[in-house]
Amino acid sequence: MTSLSSELDGCLLDPSVLTSSSFERIALVLGDQLNASHSWYREVDPQRLFVIMEVRQETDYATHHIQKVVGFFAAMRKFAAALTKAGHEVLYLTLDASVNQQNVCNNLTHLTSLAPKLTHIDLQQPDEYRVDAYLQAWAEHQSLTVTWHDTEHFLCERNVLSEWFPAKHNFLMESFYRRVRKLTGYLMENGKPIGGKWNFDKENRNKLPAKHEVSNTLCFAHDVSALVDMIKKSGVKTIGEINPRQFIWPITRAESRQLLEHFAQNLLPEFGRYQDAMHTDHWSLYHARLSFALNTKMISPREVVERAIRQWQQHPDTINIAQVEGFVRQIIGWREFIRAIYWHHMPGYQKLNFFDNKQPLPDFYWTGDTRMQCLASSIKQSLKYAYAHHIQRLMITGNFALLIGAAPDVVDDWYLGIYIDAIEWVELPNTRGMSQFADAGILATKPYVSSGSYINKMSNYCANCHYDVNQRTGDNACPFNSLYWNFIHQHQHQLSNNPRMALILNQWQKRTAEQQQELVQQAKLYLGSINNL
Structure with missing residues (x-):
């Protein structure tokens, strides 16, 4: 300590x-x-x-x-x-x-x-x-x-989108990612992507198997009692929990590199495979948890990526290309792209509200006290560790916020506050763009909303939930189900020109008026008692 x-x-x-x-x-x-x-x-x-x-x-x-x-x-x-x-x-x-x-x-x-x-x-x-x-x-x-x-940290300059794609307004992360791969030479051979594909995302969407043993998570144990006392005496308003004598996050470059080494040796072999999985018993799974160290610049994206690639090269028998590519893409693709989007579209980006959403977040976003197991687990974990991984943020808390029509400003504030790695350049595009689709598709190609079936597919959250994920209407029907279809109903005109939404819009329109009405009424019932769910 x-x-x-x-x-x-x-x-x-x-x-x-x-x-x-x-x-x-x-x-x-x-x-x-x-x-x-x-x-x-x-x-x-x-x-x-x-x-x-x-x-x-x-x-x-x-x-x-x-x-x-x-x-x-x-x-x-x-x-x-x-x-x-x-x-x-x-x-x-x-x-x-x-x-x-x-x-x-x-x-x-x-x-x-x-x-x-x-x-x-x-x-x-x-x-x-x-x-x-x-x-x-x-x-x-x-x-x-x-x-x-310059901060001498990022791979790309702030204005990289204007330089690389001068005639475009919308940009695909995949195109950006491929260009960074070519620029850096990471996972490239003779000008071609190693493994024959640029992206192995389809191989990285597995649910954690039952009785799967997850590798231990490296946590530090700093005594920060004096800091906590000073912050409280100064009257700074905060949220969340802390153990002042067991602060778990890296606070030096040496510790950041130690955390990177732990990831490379112990977690990378399973990272890509289970990077989208969620589980009540495992708050970090195989995630590196290097975002705080990266965003404070205690460690650089180059050394992170190069260490992961080196581990894969040295252990091809236990780490396949899909595992390492999924990790590299997050660092040199998504992270750099998010920053580029931020600087290309600010300051107007922080005012975008495509769906004109205006609702507050439910009270349980600050307590985790809800009978919805997925939200309770994700929020309580966030309050306890100041951390949740990208799917918990996108498809649980973010998904629900969009389905209930939460105002992007309050969603931004919540995400910016609750996570230890949240700095506006990375939080704002991920929240307002990717999660809430408030930018009308500048960042994401469709709204990332789902019913309970996706959550059940990728987690064990539904197993012991008060609500039944298989029910769309009724007293114990999963709220995500009716809220999802209500969202489709409310915004079908705004989404009618989005080719990625065509299939689901067609499914909604094929339902009978009675079926549609039942789902909309169920959603209204839940929306009217949102703090009691």
Whole structure:
């Protein structure tokens, strides 16, 4: 067990020291810019001061999971300590520091006013539009020289879609993914995809078999009691649970690499096969859980992908191409594509609402107290671990939110807050686009909605549920069934031109008026008592 109580020993904590300093440059390091391999750190410059800060501006723009706030602060503190140990000059503003103005730009303004010899400000490009906007606005009013730097993390630039597909408005992830494969050479041989196919997704949709033994999950055990106390005393509003003496997430680069190694050696052989599976007894299954480490930049996408490929090359008898391709696609395909979509369409993207949905989320999204086993398990897991994998997010909580007509804004806020890996550039397209289809198909080619049959196919959730997945109407009928068909009924005109929805629309239209009415009435009954389901 490790403690963070003295992590900041040696870091410059008193900004007043700046008045007698010889610092000529200040370099701001944001909480998701913890890239130890960045070129900034190759040489020690005694005239450069690295500034890292904990501010209410970032804790309060959404109601975050307590583990998310703790995870970021803990990783930031470890990073500051590592920079100091390497000989760099560091000023770290804790959330409870008396001089902390709780705003990034206000703190920067104050710090720059204290340093008499300061001439330059170095900033890395933020990944969130709102952070980029406030730093750009601040930089424009500075008399100092402000220099912007790349974060040196992603494989592609922000504007890659405009560069690669200049005449298009809609983009297919598959086309993007293939181009990145060609660009990097990952899983390529003589210009062709290894295995003869680009995508093995159809082989990666298996339900977890009964009595299947899942490999152990690697969890850390950090004592973050002091951080939790500080956050609570500061009045930061949070959601979710935390064990202050057993914080399970990686907070250093070394731990992030340890988690990657654990995945490569123990989980990759079954990852692709069961990556869409869900189970009440296994909260992480074969997932790498590297998204927090990746999104804070403690670890890079290149080293993650290359380690997975190397493991596959060394163990072709236990890892087949479908397993490793499914993982590589998530990192160099989906993750990079999501970021590209975000920057191509912001800021307008965050206002899109194709279905004009306006409903609130049910109360049980903050408690997990519902008789629907799939939602109860997924939400309670999210509250306990600040984590759920992509199918739980897309086809359980996201699916239900879309079926009940939840407003995209409240859905965005919930996803942005509850998951430890949620930063807006990755959360917003996945939620508003992929999950809620609020962008009318910019990201996804169809709405990702389903009845209870899909959930039953991919999980054991339905086995002990209060509701009967095989019933569409009646007292104990699975709510997903009637809500699904009600969604089709409500939006058939909007979906009539979508070729991927033609089959299901045809099935609905072939039902008798009486059958349609029964399903719609059942859905209305459930919608009217949504908090009691």
